Amino acid sequence: MIPFDVAYYRPSTIEEAVQLFSSLEAEGKRPLYYGGGTEFITLARLGRTFADAVIDLKSLPECRILSVTAHELTFGAALSLSTIEEANSFPLLTKAVREIADRTARNQITLGGNICGRIFYHEAVLPFLLADSRVVIAGKEGISEQSIHEVFEQYMRLSPSQFLVQVKIDAVYNKLPYVHTKRRQQGNTGYPLVTVAALKKDEKLRVAFSGVCPFPFRSLEVEERLNRKLPLDVRIANAIEALPSPVLDDIEGSANYRLFVLRHALLDVITALEGESA
């Protein structure tokens, strides 16, 4: 059980949500925006997170949008992963979210929760990093739209009073060739040893990673090395030298083994994408 009292709020507008946060804070409380709750409940039960109040964002209409127009796709942050999976409007995203947790959990986990939570894999963010998406963020200063690259640096750089409302991508991205692969310690469920998402735009590979380092990332340096006109194994070796941090070494797998898995994952991903252009 959660060993502390938590007040539960379910505002119906963005303004109300932001206001609630401010007023709760003013009362000396520690509020927290809340999506599906899977992470909050686990961590709270174990005493690894705390909040006096949770502000559930699932009733905000803006957060529940899933719209596809000729130019743009919009994903509300409070959509459950299984909703996104079933709608299948951005195939790379569909593939990425389908590999997260299990179906029962995905009915609960929200897009915003996966991207903004504390558990560091954030695999749902990879397609958005590749698609140069824009994020809509609400906070005390109002609503703003920014490039994901300005906000996501290892994790979502939001202040506690801000929350993710939507993620938008240009429609062109959902037509591009893509590959997504998730490699685990064992079996079909669980955290990644290595997840690689890739798409090809203007004959250039774009590649984003989770599980390799203690944060997900897309690195222009890594991409540049992967796109050089060199033999594939050399490009992969060069790219690995440019990883933004030492490779993870934990209970899911040792660093050396992760590197072994990463090399093959990259080999498969690039072969699949370059094979397509040929």
Next chain:
Amino acid sequence: MIGKSVIRKEAWEKVTGKAKYTLDTVSSGTLHAKLVTSPYAHARIRDIRTEKAYAAPGVRAILTGEGLPLTGEDLRDRPPIAWEKVRYHGEVVAVVVADTLMQAEQAAQLISIIYEPLRVVGSPKEALAEGAPLLHENLATYQKGKYTYPEPGTNIAHRTKIRKGSMEKGWAESDVVVEASFSFSPSDHAAMETRCATAEIRADGTVVITASTQAPFMIKRLIGEYFGEEVGKVVVHTPFVGGAYGGKAPVQLELLAYLAAKAVGGRKVSVWNTREQDMVTSPVHIGMEATIKLGATKDGKITAAEMVFLFDGGAYSDKAIDVTRAAAADCTGPYHINNVWCDSLCVYTNHPYASPFRSFGHCEQAFAIERTIDMLAEKLQMDKLAIRERNAILPGNTTPTQVMLNKSNVGNLPACIARVRELIEWDEWQRIEINSRLVRAKGVSCSWKTSTIDTDASSGAIITFNTDGSINLITGVVEIGTGTKTVLAQILAEKLKMDINDIHVKMDIDTQTTPEHWKTVASRGTFMAGRAVLSAADDAIRQLKAIAACILRVSSEDLEVGYGNVFLRDDPSVYIPIKEIAYGYKYPNGNAIGGQIIGRGHYILRHLTPLDKETGAGKPGPEWTVCSHAVEVEFDKRDYTYRIIKAVSVIDIGKVLNEKAALGQVMGAMSMGLSFASRETFFFDRYERVLNAQFRTYRPLRFGEHPEYIADFVYTPQIDAPYGSRGVGEHGLIGMPAALANALSTAAQVPLNQLPLLPELIWRTKEGWFNDSV
């Protein structure tokens, strides 16, 4: 009736979600306990400060280990709450009792404990190394059972020795020798229902406990022994149990519930494990390190076997001693070997302490033995099933503990092997390359098991009649999910030639009114309770015949009972319905004779003896079920990943009592064995703390990841068992780790001698990355 797939008596309760488990019934006024556990695996407790917690709202009591007696079934080495020292990560150091669970949890956070970390012992080998820290300095002073042999001054809680034949002769007769070492860490049972118990002490001193347990009668006995309670004043209730797998055979939380209730003036207290605590605080699946050396002649006859099993019993010995003894008793596997030397040790480490795990030491030792036999076959260039057939144990042979086998007390292993050969299409191929990356391979194993339970273990049954002639069946077997109580009803229905629907089964256990069944363990429920049920039926039949003889004015020897009547054997038209005599018989003039028919029966295991300290000679159990197994895998040579395609178990079951139930038991056991073998383990850091005590990171096999399961049977009756049936609850599991390891070793062409068989392990073995971390 026998052999029919009768739907479980409790099926409707369970599929509608209405079945009640221990904590589903919470009465008002129940107090709640929170366990405070150790963050260290080995540390001196310098100070425990509870003042602040006491002052917190709702707190009724705070228990520490001070002054508590030591506990343990074979060796009393464990304080119910740690005192002065903690010996594993997750060990209980204090219990907070409060009005609500939340208050208990909040107060628990206010307890401050100062630890002084001690050097940790992380494996049996480390524990036995010179200069290793001693977990139990006072081992010599611990109270112990007559057949428990701790070695004071070491970390050895118990050693079982098996000495059969002459090793000198065995090695002299051998042309080839293979030797290999094996290891795996402790893991979890992962039962759906976490362990829990409630206790209250009534005004008259009656201790009432409700627990999710396999051993309600042992709880009763131990509360009496440890705390001096009158055993007749301890009453234990056990409703349905949501999975146990051996993890609910030890008595742990029940002791805490009792102590907590005592501390609050007898009020009812509920103690339960969170999932995380259930994984480390309560006893775990044992770990092991082993070395096996086999000698054989050129034509594959095994002449000598030398084995050392170092079991990781964890911080306290408790049931682990028994597990290590059982592994030794059957140490050769189902093979006839004349010269055997085995030492099986229960070793203390700073790991969570061990308990039985479905198969009771057998899947663990079989992994080591069956891998070595494969290596021997490779060395001899012999067929891997043929070498097993060549050495198969048969009637007329003796077991490692020198029990003479006959046609009843052992099944037909060659027949099991022959059936596996067909089912896995062994002779078609054993390894084929599908393309440059994928290879398919098959692995086989054999297994056997007897129960190594107390020599005086007994089981009782009572049957009472209702006015409509239907029967209530009351036995001490706990319904842990195996369907045993339904099978017992089938045994009774067959015996009384009556409709199974007219047999009402009492599902829950109340030790005050339910006859004792020693423990619901060791695949012994159907055999022992079945015999007791048959004996109770005989008793009822005798009574029914006696009264019917009187009414019908015939000799009772001429009567039969069946189809709801007592009738003349040679003229069934002369009969009286059971319902007219089940509560006595009333003559037309109002006179009455007889009374309610109550059948009672019991069974006690016959001629069992403890194992001799020096040679291991002795009779551990009544019969050996034998099995043969196979696994087919598809292995990716580039990535070292694999899929399990097919798993086969052929078991000599004697007689099938309930076909679907038997298949369910075998397939369920196979699934558990493959899950353990392919992915389940605790990961420890260098301070021996468990890093993955939750299902986010401890991930058993899921539905959809399972292979095709093929379960089949051979039928060699055990003459003294109900309808000839043999134990079958665990056996599907025993050979799975070995068969999977053998298949993957063949596929990867490298010996895989550790578990779990994660792709990283195969990669590491193949590419020689042994000095890496993790």
